[in-house]
Amino acid sequence: MSETPHMSTEAAAPTIDVASSIRAEADERPVAKRDVVFNIDDLSVAYGSNVAVKRVNLDIYKNLITAVIGPSGCGKSTFIRCLNRMNDLVPGVKIGGTIHYHGEDLYGADADPVEVRRRIGMVFQKPNPFPKSIYDNVAFAPKVLGLPGSMDERVERALKGAALWDEVKDRLKRTALALSGGQQQRLCIARALAVEPEVILLDEPASALDPISTAAIEDLMHELKRDYTLVIVTHNMQQAARVADMTAFFSLEVAEADRYGILVEYDETTNIFTHPADKRTEDYVTGRFG
Numbered sequence: 130m131s132e133t134p135h136m137s138t139e140a141a142a143p144t145i146d147v148a149s150s151i152r153a154e155a156d157e158r159p160v161a162k163r164d165v166v167f168n169i170d171d172l173s174v175a176y177g178s179n180v181a182v183k184r185v186n187l188d189i190y191k192n193l194i195t196a197v198i199g200p201s202g203c204g205k206s207t208f209i210r211c212l213n214r215m216n217d218l219v220p221g222v223k224i225g226g227t228i229h230y231h232g233e234d235l236y237g238a239d240a241d242p243v244e245v246r247r248r249i250g251m252v253f254q255k256p257n258p259f260p261k262s263i264y265d266n267v268a269f270a271p272k273v274l275g276l277p278g279s280m281d282e283r284v285e286r287a288l289k290g291a292a293l294w295d296e297v298k299d300r301l302k303r304t305a306l307a308l309s310g311g312q313q314q315r316l317c318i319a320r321a322l323a324v325e326p327e328v329i330l331l332d333e334p335a336s337a338l339d340p341i342s343t344a345a346i347e348d349l350m351h352e353l354k355r356d357y358t359l360v361i362v363t364h365n366m367q368q369a370a371r372v373a374d375m376t377a378f379f380s381l382e383v384a385e386a387d388r389y390g391i392l393v394e395y396d397e398t399t400n401i402f403t404h405p406a407d408k409r410t411e412d413y414v415t416g417r418f419g
């Protein structure tokens with residue numbers, strides 16, 4: 130993808146000024162007028178002979194928060210991992226259909242998975258800092274990638290972007306493992322921000338956190354969407370309703386001996402929670418599921 134405007138390293142040169150962008154006006158355009166970041170067409174994923182998700186179609190829009198909800202095992206993590214090619218790392222995985230990222234085939238022959246993962250960062254359920262200092266956690270990926278500019282400034286910018294700077298600026302050289310769970314998760318977000326991605330995927334980022342840390346992560350997501358496109362998997366319906374602009378409801382389809390995840394409904398979050406089009410969505414969001 131090196132020749133495409135969206136995936137080239139040249140286009141990926143540092144452009145993000147978190148402080149000034151936070152001052153910028155929020156983009157209030159209606160969803161239909163927004164730019165599409167991911168166009169997902171007929172996506173199916175199997176692990177060996179087990180189909181995990183089948184025939185998913187949806188568009189993910191720029192500078193919005195998209196939530197993925199649904200019962201355990203319906204393929205939410207599988208789906209989100211396809212968006213930055215994390216599933217490539219699973220032996221025996223088969224991915225069908227197409228995902229276009231800014232019009233470029235994410236799985237095309239000239240797409241570089243390493244560059245894809247730099248543009249599309251990921252934060253996991255369990256905070257997973259490296260057993261290194263706070264500073265080195267944030268500086269690690271930029272160092273490996275040889276990103277230009279002052280590392281101190283980059284680390285500070287990422288920690289500020291993740292709303293962690295004030296809490297750690299006096300102990301940057303101390304181990305990240307001494308941070309609280311909520312701080313560790315914000316450090317992981319800072320680590321994702323440090324390589325200046327365009328998209329951040331978050332797979333249940335707050336499910337191991339207390340309510341105060343959860344609220345901090347949710348506030349942070351609202352700030353981040355001015356600069357980034359965010360996709361979040363969550364089991365917490367209130368969280369989806371609070372943070373997401375768009376919500377995708379996945380469910381498990383049982384067909385004879387097969388069980389696989391399907392996308393039941395995708396719409397603006399208010400519609401999903403107040404007048405869903407599908408009975409299965411309604412049952413799930415009102416707690417009548419299962």
Ligand SMILES: Nc1ncnc2c1ncn2[C@@H]1O[C@H](COP(=O)(O)OP(=O)(O)OP(=O)(O)O)[C@@H](O)[C@H]1O
Nearest residue numbers: 176180181199200201202203204205206207208219
């Ligand atoms: N690495 C893997 N190897 C083999 N099968 C997998 C792998 N990851 C997921 N699966 C299978 O794919 C299906 C969907 O799993 P996935 O983790 O995507 O669901 P989920 O919706 O994220 O569930 P949860 O809410 O419990 O996190 C499950 O049947 C699961 O066993």
Ligand SMILES: [Mg+2]
Nearest residue numbers: 205206207332
């Ligand atoms: Mg999951």
